[in-house]
Amino acid sequence: MSAQCECLPGYTGDDCSLCAGGARQPCVRGQCDADGSCSNCMYGYFGPLCDQECPNGALQPCGGITHGNCTINGTCVCNGTAGWTGRTCTERCPGWPDNVCNHHGSCITSSSVNVTCVCEEAAYRSVNDGMCQLCPDNTRTLSTGPKDGPSACVECPKGQWGSNPNTCEVCDTQGCDGGIRCSLGYQDRNCKSCLPGFYFEFSSVAGGSTCNECQSASAVVVVVVLLLLAVSTLLLLWLNSSDLIQELLVPVKLGYGHIQGNKVRFAMSGSCLILTSHLLRFAFQSCHCGVWSV
Numbered sequence: 001m002s003a004q005c006e007c008l009p010g011y012t013g014d015d016c017s018l019c020a021g022g023a024r025q026p027c028v029r030g031q032c033d034a035d036g037s038c039s040n041c042m043y044g045y046f047g048p049l050c051d052q053e054c055p056n057g058a059l060q061p062c063g064g065i066t067h068g069n070c071t072i073n074g075t076c077v078c079n080g081t082a083g084w085t086g087r088t089c090t091e092r093c094p095g096w097p098d099n100v101c102n103h104h105g106s107c108i109t110s111s112s113v114n115v116t117c118v119c120e121e122a123a124y125r126s127v128n129d130g131m132c133q134l135c136p137d138n139t140r141t142l143s144t145g146p147k148d149g150p151s152a153c154v155e156c157p158k159g160q161w162g163s164n165p166n167t168c169e170v171c172d173t174q175g176c177d178g179g180i181r182c183s184l185g186y187q188d189r190n191c192k193s194c195l196p197g198f199y200f201e202f203s204s205v206a207g208g209s210t211c212n213e214c215q216s217a218s219a220v221v222v223v224v225v226l227l228l229l230a231v232s233t234l235l236l237l238w239l240n241s242s243d244l245i246q247e248l249l250v251p252v253k254l255g256y257g258h259i260q261g262n263k264v265r266f267a268m269s270g271s272c273l274i275l276t277s278h279l280l281r282f283a284f285q286s287c288h289c290g291v292w293s294v
Contacts, residue, residue, distance in 0.1 A: 080107035
């Protein structure tokens, strides 16, 4: 059987080593551990020998149980939720006791700054009373930016989409006016689609696609007339190959020539190609705008 030492007060461990503080005053207000160090200091004390009083004194360390706690290195961790802050957790937070930081932030518990609020992302800190005030809709404070005053609330810039400037999305169209606003003619998230009465024109350039306004109904009538004139021109050119038919259609030729400002000229010109190009473009737009269904 192995022998065991029964240590005298002030000594500890298998070999009864001397406790911290010595045999006369071991761990003044704490427990001597097997390695000779002190732990479990009494309420209101800290330090290697548990002999130092916490901030605000041993009777009410760190302002008391409801105000904060004393750490092993002698600093206070304040109960900011209950509205206490400062070096000794005896200073009141803005809005104490029932409206701490306007319920949109937490009270700073660091001893290196004045009493103030740390506001949540959706709120800014008032320069008048230090309270947290909500930002306007669809704006936030930047995670790395200033928090003081209403100007700290910003929105996503033009060309981007979102209610949080920290997580903006780049738009594929030219319709994003900043925040979650779309320019005239655009709609939906990221302003990616067109309102009725507008047609979508794709662009391979990032953010270059557009919504263009459809032409009015009166323009449709004009185009139909121009289309008929173009068809008439082609018919007259084809009929020009028959002398008999030409004689029968002299009145039609003269009437059509009068409209064109040239009584008898029916030669094909480059203007026909330009007219055809415009007609095709209008037909494409009309398909998207639905004007043919009107």
